Amino acid sequence: MIRRTSLLLIVGLLLQTSSSAQKQPDLKKLDAYIADAVTKFDQPGLAVGIVKDGKLVYGKGFGKLDLAKPDPVTPNSIFFIASMSKAFTACAIGLLVDEGKLDWNDPVRKHMPWFKTPDPYVTEHMMVKDLLCHRSGWITFDGDLLWYGTDLSQREILDRHSKEPFTYEFRDEFGYSNLMFIAAAQLIEKVSGKTWDEFVRERILQPLAMTRTTVETADLAQLTDVALPHVRKGQEPTAPQMSMPYQALQGADGACGINSCINDLAKWDAMWANEGKVGDKAFLSEATFNTITSPHLAMGGDESAGLGWFLEQNHGNKVITHSGGMPGFILNHAVVPEKDLAVICLGNGESYSVFAITNKIMDLYLGDGKADPVSDLLPRLAKRTARENARRTARADARVKDTQPSAGLEQIAGTYVDKVYGEASIMDVYGQPMLSLSSARELLSGNLEHWHYDTWKWNHADPFLEPGYITFNFDADHMVIGFKIDLHSPDFHFYKLDFKKQ
Numbered sequence: 001m002i003r004r005t006s007l008l009l010i011v012g013l014l015l016q017t018s019s020s021a022q023k024q025p026d027l028k029k030l031d032a033y034i035a036d037a038v039t040k041f042d043q044p045g046l047a048v049g050i051v052k053d054g055k056l057v058y059g060k061g062f063g064k065l066d067l068a069k070p071d072p073v074t075p076n077s078i079f080f081i082a083s084m085s086k087a088f089t090a091c092a093i094g095l096l097v098d099e100g101k102l103d104w105n106d107p108v109r110k111h112m113p114w115f116k117t118p119d120p121y122v123t124e125h126m127m128v129k130d131l132l133c134h135r136s137g138w139i140t141f142d143g144d145l146l147w148y149g150t151d152l153s154q155r156e157i158l159d160r161h162s163k164e165p166f167t168y169e170f171r172d173e174f175g176y177s178n179l180m181f182i183a184a185a186q187l188i189e190k191v192s193g194k195t196w197d198e199f200v201r202e203r204i205l206q207p208l209a210m211t212r213t214t215v216e217t218a219d220l221a222q223l224t225d226v227a228l229p230h231v232r233k234g235q236e237p238t239a240p241q242m243s244m245p246y247q248a249l250q251g252a253d254g255a256c257g258i259n260s261c262i263n264d265l266a267k268w269d270a271m272w273a274n275e276g277k278v279g280d281k282a283f284l285s286e287a288t289f290n291t292i293t294s295p296h297l298a299m300g301g302d303e304s305a306g307l308g309w310f311l312e313q314n315h316g317n318k319v320i321t322h323s324g325g326m327p328g329f330i331l332n333h334a335v336v337p338e339k340d341l342a343v344i345c346l347g348n349g350e351s352y353s354v355f356a357i358t359n360k361i362m363d364l365y366l367g368d369g370k371a372d373p374v375s376d377l378l379p380r381l382a383k384r385t386a387r388e389n390a391r392r393t394a395r396a397d398a399r400v401k402d403t404q405p406s407a408g409l410e411q412i413a414g415t416y417v418d419k420v421y422g423e424a425s426i427m428d429v430y431g432q433p434m435l436s437l438s439s440a441r442e443l444l445s446g447n448l449e450h451w452h453y454d455t456w457k458w459n460h461a462d463p464f465l466e467p468g469y470i471t472f473n474f475d476a477d478h479m480v481i482g483f484k485i486d487l488h489s490p491d492f493h494f495y496k497l498d499f500k501k502q
Contacts, residue, residue: 027057030361043063060075077225077262083325128184132180149249157179183254207278208267210260214260294306319334331347413433417500418499421439434448447459466488
């Protein structure tokens, strides 16, 4: 709010306005840049939006909803936005704080007495805001196998996760935690009397008129213009990209769960770019907006964790941002409240094109417009691909052929238990061993193919993950006592699983 003016100030503002008007990006040229990026990144489909001063000034679709069909991506195309949903959870908590039903500093157990962690001190002192800024003490992605493809309830997921030891000191280190946002969803239900789905729908989506945004993937069956996820089977770089069905992932509500489009997300991001207001009306109180978008954990450099957002600096401007990733989707958005600007990029493939395009648009508005993040990023990705190919080659080269397992099907068959994850079973299916993780039978089941010695290749059903390698352990009498899983994944901690035979 301007409290006093002078002729000099007014002249300065006019000069700034004139300069700003002259620097408006040429959005027609942006079309060509994005189209070129879609080709270079081999991106199936991409939707891009720019929100400026509360309005969607650019909304375009590139590529296809499904590579197997001709339907194009549009600004109305629905994408699963994955972890971009975390800001909705933080907003929901903020609305409850504004109502006086919660305080950011409330102990979680004040509202959920059943909540627990592996450390009694942390259990008692975990505050509401601790759930939303990745400083619990678990390492990044700890516990994510408990919701991935499983039929476990959120309470069961959190109860099992409470047995997972901490790696870091409480509030000391960054460890990205989906599980704490699942706990936040449970907190919303406990305090409001509504499920996370109901609360988000009634208190956020409907007031913002986000009419093509859903909280249930099942709802997408009744809608058209829906982007399908695309993966290369088993993360094999040379495999063709293929669409796959949506996964329900209801246990992960709070951490993810929103399905939306550029036209709807423009309304959501406009509220954040307007510092928590819709037009002149407060959607969130000023105090709550500031709490959510303030640093709560330093991450190094100019980066820090807010509540459901990450905070960065770009050409001297504060940026609140969050990306999303789930099998077949990588997405990103960034909001610059000081400039009333937001950029949204939604992709239905496994490429990083969304980050290159976000950075390009940010430079067009905040920098000199000369940055070429596509050209900068592609060589780095090529080096990463080369490293991954070398890793795969090394695994194949290390295989010792013509060996025999020391334990046959009768010995390895049975029920196994990991103290955190739960049960797995190895069964005889027409004379071939079949391994299933019991809570995720549909996704994480498949035959075991002998690899070498007492290691077997696990050909599970998930089209996203690489095959796994199962190595059996024995006691002094050479009785099978358990197995470990070697499945390379930056997202899921298979290496932590330690299954013991029952």
